[in-house]
Amino acid sequence: MSGTLLIKNGHIIDPANGIDTVADLWINDGRIAGIGSFEGEQPDQLVDATGKVVCPGLIDMHVHLREPGQEWKEDIESGSRAAVAGGVTSMCCMPNTGPHIDHAGIALQIVARARQVNLCNVHPIGAVTKNLDGKELTEMRELSRAGCVAFSDDGLPIWHAGVMRKALEYSASFGFMVIQHAEEKALTKGGAVNEGWISTQLGVEGMPAAGEDSMIARDIMLTKLADARYHVAHISTAGAVELVRQARKQGLKVTTEAAPHHFALTEDEVLGYNSDAKMSPPLRTEADRLAVVEGLRDGTIEVIATDHAPHHEDDKRCGLSCAAFGIVGLETMLPVSLELVRDGVLSMSDMIAKMTCNPARLLGLDSGTLSTGADADVTIFDADATWMLDRNKLVSKGKNTPWHGKQMTGRVTHTIKAGRVVFSDGVVHE
């Protein structure tokens, strides 16, 4: 984008550079040109950010875009539109598409399509095993050359310990991490919600916390053996948070992310058989929720990622047991996460770090900062604006959200990608 853009008088927070100040942000030819006072300058475009927070464009490292294969649920274009409506300028898409992202061609195709859409940076996550069947490793090196930034079989766990060991060893040989959907299927198969009093009351099969914890415990042993990098996707239990905390204390390269629903909601949401509160891993108990919050507070959990999992109505309106797992998240990530700031769990800067420079560091992305010369990916939000979430007004094709009809506090007002305003005042600009 050629030309100049001045974002005036915003509360600029750039955790990567320790910046937290009221100032102007100057953008020139799609790049950050400086932070300071630009009184008297004549920009081509001006955005008044008085009273708003100006931060690096958000990064969501866990998204399901459904293209190729399930475009009726979401596609790269609709997902990119939803992303920028939520303030997200870079996202990583999981490989459980059809075909899977298990060979370079598909990764290249996704990257090319995302560039054509030109709203949000899309970085694919390559599959660990061919066909996501847990048996034979993919050509990881080729996937990385095609643009993949990490490896995962998300949607499914890498269940075989020998395969997991090889995946960890091989990906570590070129510095990449393996992202695990930690679920011991022998314990969770057939389950729809957290196992406990509520699953009993509903008469629905449960998924015990031990299903998540036991696989993470195993994987930590393998991470040590392989001297590798291991990342736990969508952490949800108190036991899992403690396992990750202890592994990190031992100096292992173990990291994790939490999804907003796991730190904001509990299994109480499924009372009433609400399938829009069904996801994998399931919403857990209040004790688990509080443990995730504490993990975010003490730094055990470095990343907030949505696990945006759009589904069609037909996949959700068929009873709790048969409904598909997953909820949309891109457009609620910021307001839900701001609860952590309002509750005094995180400073505004720490919250922003978990959606910008922290995921960028784990994935080796050069986004997530407002450093001079960086791509001008910027999010502007009003932390206090209140609005009602209406599922029918979501930009995503997926309307499966547990926050329908709920009041949200905090709203994205502008999303800027490489110096171009791609979202403002509720409208996506193609």
Ligand SMILES: NC(=O)N[C@@H](CC(=O)O)C(=O)O
């Ligand atoms: N989280 C979910 O409930 N569903 C995800 C798969 C996954 O993230 O494991 C999906 O692809 O729908």
Ligand SMILES: [Zn+2]
């Ligand atoms: Zn998963």
Ligand SMILES: [Zn+2]
């Ligand atoms: Zn996922």
